[in-house]
Amino acid sequence: MKLFPGVHLVIGGARSGKSLHAEKLALTFPAPRVYLATSLALDRETAERIAAHRKRRGSEWTTVEEPYRLADALERAKRLGNVVLVDCVTMWLTNLLLSDSFDAQREVDFLCNLLAKEQEIPIIVVSNEVGLGIVPENELARSFRDLSGITNQKLADLASTVTWMVAGIPVVVKDGHPE
Amino acid sequence: MKLFPGVHLVIGGARSGKSLHAEKLALTFPAPRVYLATSLALDRETAERIAAHRKRRGSEWTTVEEPYRLADALERAKRLGNVVLVDCVTMWLTNLLLSDSFDAQREVDFLCNLLAKEQEIPIIVVSNEVGLGIVPENELARSFRDLSGITNQKLADLASTVTWMVAGIPVVVKDGHPE
Amino acid sequence: MKLFPGVHLVIGGARSGKSLHAEKLALTFPAPRVYLATSLALDRETAERIAAHRKRRGSEWTTVEEPYRLADALERAKRLGNVVLVDCVTMWLTNLLLSDSFDAQREVDFLCNLLAKEQEIPIIVVSNEVGLGIVPENELARSFRDLSGITNQKLADLASTVTWMVAGIPVVVKDGHPE
Numbered sequence: 001m002k003l004f005p006g007v008h009l010v011i012g013g014a015r016s017g018k019s020l021h022a023e024k025l026a027l028t029f030p031a032p033r034v035y036l037a038t039s040l041a042l043d044r045e046t047a048e049r050i051a052a053h054r055k056r057r058g059s060e061w062t063t064v065e066e067p068y069r070l071a072d073a074l075e076r077a078k079r080l081g082n083v084v085l086v087d088c089v090t091m092w093l094t095n096l097l098l099s100d101s102f103d104a105q106r107e108v109d110f111l112c113n114l115l116a117k118e119q120e121i122p123i124i125v126v127s128n129e130v131g132l133g134i135v136p137e138n139e140l141a142r143s144f145r146d147l148s149g150i151t152n153q154k155l156a157d158l159a160s161t162v163t164w165m166v167a168g169i170p171v172v173v174k175d176g177h178p179e
Numbered sequence: 180m181k182l183f184p185g186v187h188l189v190i191g192g193a194r195s196g197k198s199l200h201a202e203k204l205a206l207t208f209p210a211p212r213v214y215l216a217t218s219l220a221l222d223r224e225t226a227e228r229i230a231a232h233r234k235r236r237g238s239e240w241t242t243v244e245e246p247y248r249l250a251d252a253l254e255r256a257k258r259l260g261n262v263v264l265v266d267c268v269t270m271w272l273t274n275l276l277l278s279d280s281f282d283a284q285r286e287v288d289f290l291c292n293l294l295a296k297e298q299e300i301p302i303i304v305v306s307n308e309v310g311l312g313i314v315p316e317n318e319l320a321r322s323f324r325d326l327s328g329i330t331n332q333k334l335a336d337l338a339s340t341v342t343w344m345v346a347g348i349p350v351v352v353k354d355g356h357p358e
Numbered sequence: 359m360k361l362f363p364g365v366h367l368v369i370g371g372a373r374s375g376k377s378l379h380a381e382k383l384a385l386t387f388p389a390p391r392v393y394l395a396t397s398l399a400l401d402r403e404t405a406e407r408i409a410a411h412r413k414r415r416g417s418e419w420t421t422v423e424e425p426y427r428l429a430d431a432l433e434r435a436k437r438l439g440n441v442v443l444v445d446c447v448t449m450w451l452t453n454l455l456l457s458d459s460f461d462a463q464r465e466v467d468f469l470c471n472l473l474a475k476e477q478e479i480p481i482i483v484v485s486n487e488v489g490l491g492i493v494p495e496n497e498l499a500r501s502f503r504d505l506s507g508i509t510n511q512k513l514a515d516l517a518s519t520v521t522w523m524v525a526g527i528p529v530v531v532k533d534g535h536p537e
Contacts, residue, residue: 011346013311013489015507045500129346131192132371133312133491134320141492142224149194153347164345166522166531167369167487168511173345190525192490308525310371312491313499321403328373332526343524352524 001161001172003029003083003122007115009155010126012165019053019087021163021170022124026083027060029122034081035061036073038092053087061085067095068102071110074123082121089127089155090148097144108151116158125159127152180340180351182208182262182301186294188334189305191344198232198266200342200349201303205264206239208301213260214240215252217271232266240264246274247281250289253302261300268306268334269327276323287330295337304338306331359519359530361387361441361480365473367513368484370523377411377445379521379528380482384441385418387480392439393419394431396450411445419443425453426460429468432481440479447485447513448506455502466509474516483517485510 003025010022026033035057041047054063062080066073070092077084096104115123131149136142156162162174182204189201205212214236220226233242241259245252249271256263275283294302310328315321335341341353361383368380384391393415399405412421420438424431428450435442454462473481489507494500514520520532 009346013487013507014493015489015504015511017511127346129192129490130492131194131490132308132310134309134315134324135193136492137317138495145492146194149192149346153194153196156346156348162346162348164350167367167485167507167514167520169514169520169531171522171531173348173350188525306525308371310373311487311489313488313494313503314372316496325373328371328525332373332375335525335527341525341527343529352527352529 001025001163001170001175002177004160004177005119005121006123006160006176007119007155007158008122008124009159009162010124010165010170011129011152011156011162013129016165017168018126018128018165020056021165021168022085022087022126023057025124026085026122029083031060032081033061034077034084035063036070036077036084036086037063037065038067038070038086038088038095040067040091040095067092068099068107070107071114074111074114078121078123083124084121085124085126087126089125089151090130093144093147093151097140097147104147108147108154112154112158115155125155127155180204180342180349180354181356183339183356184298184300185302185339185355186298186334186337187301187303188338188341189303189344190308190331190335190341192308192311195344196347197305197307197344199235199347200344201264201266201305202236204303205262205301208262210239211260212240213256213263214242215249215256215263215265216242216244217246217249217265217267217274219246219270219274246271247278247286249286250293253290253293257300257302262303263300264303264305266305268304268330269309272323272326272330276319276326283326287326287333291333291337294334304334306334359383359521359528359533360535362518362535363477363479364481364518364534365477365513365516366480366482367517367520368482368523369487369510369514369520371487371490374523375526376484376486376523378414378526379523380443380445380484381415383482384443384480387441389418390439391419392435392442393421394428394435394442394444395421395423396425396428396444396446396453398425398449398453425450426457426465428465429472432469432472436479436481441482442479443482443484445484447483447509448488451502451505451509455498455505462505466505466512470512470516473513483513485513
């Protein structure tokens with residue numbers, strides 16, 4: 001798939017190769033490239049994952065880190081490069097739900113309003129699908145699942161392209177490439 | 180996708196836009212339309228979801244509610260309109276498994292036997308895919324997952340079309356549209 | 359899909375019809391056919407599932423059972439028939455993680471190195487996608503989910519064809535059929 005200005009959603013399960021595919025997409029576009037990271041390194045597992053991702057990307061990326069105010073950070077990131085990769089929405093939603101200082105739904109609206117506008121550069125957004133298992137017994141997990149699913153629908157609706165990852169294989173399910 | 184007489188399965192995860200897509204499909208067909216609801220409003224979350232769905236549909240639908248005897252209810256519903264939307268199989272299976280008065284497998288057979296016959300009108304069936312997470316530790320959850328998966332396979336086999344929902348985007352994976 | 363020499367990955371959720379589809383693929387190829395089973399019948403549920411699968415296959419298959427050393431067993435199996443069905447990777451990874459005697463990552467490398475070579479016969483590999491639910495709270499479940507996802511990506515990368523199962527419907531997402 002050839003990248004073009006607009007929003008490109010890459011969605012799939014855990015360990016489905018979303019980040020790697022999103023990076024490959026970004027690398028088809030000229031530098032400078034901006035990596036917008038949403039993870040908080042709260043535990044060892046996450047810290048190791050962040051470090052592994054950073055090592056893989058190497059020095060060809062400018063990194064912007066923002067766990068909560070993603071819309072603001074995206075505005076900044078867009079001014080720093082020719083392409084932005086947001087990795088990932090799921091971590092950002094997790095951070096918002098676990099924080100007492102933010103209204104997750106309001107932050108999602110900020111992001112979607114920004115992304116729904118015409119874009120001058122490609123913005124690649126990575127998100128997890130988490131709704132294909134058994135209904136979780138935990139109420140917070142159900143809220144998270146609902147918020148994730150509804151946010152993914154909004155992102156897919158405004159995106160120019162949507163790619164569904166199956167074991168590392170990109171399956172394009174929406175292709176709004178301009179003629 | 181243009182709707183035609185036969186069974187149309189809409190399958191996907193939680194919050195993947197299944198119900199909304201199924202309603203849009205039904206609205207391409209002339210009224211009267213019948214909504215066959217299987218939910219039991221046992222808790223606040225479910226009651227709110229049912230109310231939200233009902234509000235979205237508005238007054239253009241005739242509603243039939245049946246949490247257990249879905250085959251019988253479908254026979255009735257078919258006589259009331261030009262198109263029937265069954266929403267959803269997953270709630271119905273949950274009701275059956277939690278009840279002591281029904282044999283879930285037998286009820287599934289009743290439904291599938293009815294749906295396997297030639298249909299005079301379109302029947303849209305909504306169901307959840309729940310088998311793409313980790314094996315649940317809870318035995319009832321495993322039984323439910325097995326029953327859901329096997330029922331979904333039977334429904335997909337007899338259906339004229341099967342649509343897989345990805346973040347609100349319909350992906351047609353079986354298209355038996357008559358020539 | 360017409361089968362040809364090479365690796366054919368069939369992936370999907372629980373009860374999505376993976377094994378049945380894989381068997382149908384194998385039956386398009388001339389006997390003798392080898393079924394390489396990885397399950398350990400540790401509990402009643404699994405024992406019943408194994409028995410049901412065996413009954414369905416009938417006597418037209420040679421069965422090789424190996425819960426741990428899959429690469430070695432595959433070498434043997436390849437010499438016994440015209441087509442091999444490995445069912446399934448997920449059970450094998452479970453066995454490895456629950457055993458103290460094996461390094462799961464090393465066994466995965468053995469298997470992938472073997473499968474990455476040119477094959478004289480079709481090798482059909484069945485695997486579960488388990489990463490599309492909520493993050494499991496249990497650390498072993500998270501490790502298993504990570505290992506499964508990464509292994510599935512490796513298998514999909516080296517495979518000639520990859521088929522994603524949706525409620526029993528095969529969706530070919532990679533098709534490297536030779537011209």
